[in-house]
Amino acid sequence: MSVMSRDPSRFDVLSxxxxxQLCSIVASLEQRKYAEEExxxxxxxxxTTFALVNGGQFEIVRTDDAVQRSWALVGxxxxxxxxxxxxxxxxxATVICRQPGEVLLGDRTQLVxxxxxPGVLDRMQLLITTRLAEDTEPVLVATRDSAFAFRPLVPRDxxxxxxxxxxxxxxxxxxxxxxxxxxxxxxxxRLLALDYIDHFAWAVMSPDSGQGVAVARYNRERSDRTIAExxxxxxxxxxxxxxxTAMLGALAVAARTAGITRLRAExxxxxxxxxxxxxxxxxxxEPVEPGVVETLVDVAACDRLVDGATxxxxxxxxxxxxxxxxxxxxxxxxSPDNSTAPHPVTRHETST
Numbered sequence: 637m638s639v640m641s642r643d644p645s646r647f648d649v650l651s652x653x654x655x656x657q658l659c660s661i662v663a664s665l666e667q668r669k670y671a672e673e674e675x676x677x678x679x680x681x682x683x684t685t686f687a688l689v690n691g692g693q694f695e696i697v698r699t700d701d702a703v704q705r706s707w708a709l710v711g712x713x714x715x716x717x718x719x720x721x722x723x724x725x726x727x728x729a730t731v732i733c734r735q736p737g738e739v740l741l742g743d744r745t746q747l748v749x750x751x752x753x754p755g756v757l758d759r760m761q762l763l764i765t766t767r768l769a770e771d772t773e774p775v776l777v778a779t780r781d782s783a784f785a786f787r788p789l790v791p792r793d794x795x796x797x798x799x800x801x802x803x804x805x806x807x808x809x810x811x812x813x814x815x816x817x818x819x820x821x822x823x824x825x826r827l828l829a830l831d832y833i834d835h836f837a838w839a840v841m842s843p844d845s846g847q848g849v850a851v852a853r854y855n856r857e858r859s860d861r862t863i864a865e866x867x868x869x870x871x872x873x874x875x876x877x878x879x880x881t882a883m884l885g886a887l888a889v890a891a892r893t894a895g896i897t898r899l900r901a902e903x904x905x906x907x908x909x910x911x912x913x914x915x916x917x918x919x920x921x922e923p924v925e926p927g928v929v930e931t932l933v934d935v936a937a938c939d940r941l942v943d944g945a946t947x948x949x950x951x952x953x954x955x956x957x958x959x960x961x962x963x964x965x966x967x968x969x970x971s972p973d974n975s976t977a978p979h980p981v982t983r984h985e986t987s988t
Contacts, residue, residue, distance in 0.1 A: 642740070647688050648713050649763055653755035661749050662688070665740035670694075670733040676716065677731040683720025685741045689713065692737015698729040707770075708792075709734065718760075719768065721747050728771055762831060766790065768957045769832055775949045776843060777886060777942060780878030786886050786950065788957070789837035789851060794828055796848045797839075805872050827853075832957045836890050840870075840883065849874055852883035854891050854899065862897045863932070868910070880913045885941030889950040892935050893958055899938060902930045916941065 642665075644650040644658035665688065670676060676687060676694060689712055696707040696716070707729060710716065720727050721744050742750075751760050770792070774785035789797070801818060830837055837853035849871045854864040868883050884899075891899060901919075903910045905927050911919070917938050919931040939947055 646690070646713055647715065649715050649759050650750065650753075650756060652759060653750075653753045657753045658750070658756070661742075661746060661753070662740065664746060665742045667738060668741055669738045670736065672733055672736055674733045675730060676733060676739065677720075677727050677729070679727050679730045681727050683717060683723075683725060683727050685743055686715065686717040686721045686747050687731075687739040687741050688715055690738045690740055692733060693735040694737070694739075695732050695734050696729050697732060712737075715763070718747055718763075719771075766830075766832075769830075772953045772957070774841065774843075775946065775953055777882045777946055777950070779882045782877065783843060784849065784879065784882070785841045785843045785846075786838045787841070788832060788954070789828070789830060789839040789853075791828055793839055793848065794824070797828065797851070798824060800848055800851070800869075800871065803871065804869070808869070808872055832954070833894050836887075836894065836954075838883065838886050838890070840879070850879055850883060852887050854887050854896070856894070856896060857900070862895070863900055864891055864896045864898075865900045865902075875909065880910060881916065881941050884913055884917070884938050885947070886950050888935045888938030889942065889947050890954045892939055893951055893954050897935050898932050899935060900930065900932050902928055905929050 642659070642662050644653060644655060644662050650658050650662075667690075670692065677683075679697075679699060689710060691712055693709055693711050694714075694716065695709050697704055698707055699705075716731055716739075717727070724744075750756055769788040770790045772787050774787040776783050777786050801824075827837075829835065834856040835853070837851055839848055840850035840852065841848050851869050853867045855867070856864045866884070866887055868880055870879050870883075888899065901910075901914055902924055903914075905923075911921070911929075914931055914933060917933045919933055921929040921931050924930045942950070
């Protein structure tokens with residue numbers, strides 16, 4: 637193996653760490669070659685090793701209810717299997733070699749050493765919190781006449797997220813962005829730049845089709861970290877079904893878990909439906925500018941908008957993500973169970 641193939645800068649998660657320290661750790665990892673269709677990790681097996689992909693391509697697949705689906709195809713520079721090793725849990729997916737390649741294998745001690753290397757922790761935190769979000773099971777939340785599945789929004793939702801925005805009416809887009817037209821790619825990037833602590837979003841899906849129908853998000857304020865601004869967008873055909881109320885309750889559960897105590901919302905003055913949702917939790921409206929009003933409401937009042945069992949399930953689904961980030965994923969962290977993302981430069985969603 638060449639010296640270059642063990643260069644830590646080849647691996648994205650290690651690219652900003654202390655080079656001398658990382659070189660020593662990477663040099664201690666075991667090199668192993670894989671042939672096409674050979675299995676690297678198997679779903680359900682105990683997780684004792686992680687892998688840095690040094691060459692080839694590997695597919696991550698998961699089987700649920702006898703149905704196998706592909707999660708991702710990864711290549712050189714990727715890290716695999718680290719989440720199960722840190723959490724000391726069984727593998728949540730199978731990894732199969734699709735193009736012959738090689739990996740560098742390490743155990744939990746070596747993984748912790750990598751994480752504790754200056755410059756690595758922030759990148760590893762964001763990577764693992766995103767993977768934890770992707771692994772979160774949806775929670776069914778009842779609305780006025782139906783129920784919808786809530787789970788954290790994740791980067792792989794981008795295509796569906798963009799399609800949902802394109803399907804919104806001009807009126808809904810105006811209520812969402814306080815301006816006409818579709819958002820730019822730059823704004824979409826920011827809306828999907830979630831760290832799940834300061835910037836969190838629920839993806840809301842039809843339990844029958846699995847199609848996304850709404851998004852609810854909060855963004856923690858920089859000037860007062862106990863306050864977050866909230867935003868909602870709902871498919872036009874679902875307006876008036878009580879989904880806005882359920883989304884506010886679900887957001888409050890996530891916000892409370894993150895240590896946020898108050899939620900701020902700005903809406904158009906004539907958006908009676910959204911104002912009615914916030915009136916349920918004691919909104920007092922103040923003018924911000926012509927045609928726009930603002931309110932600040934208590935998280936404790938909002939999270940009562942969902943029943944106790946649902947709130948507990950939603951809280952459990954986000955606690956593992958928050959725990960992983962807040963504990964820094966070091967060796968002292970229990971088997972559970974920031975880098976701050978850019979804040980969107982959009983006004984707040986107002987559909988219900």
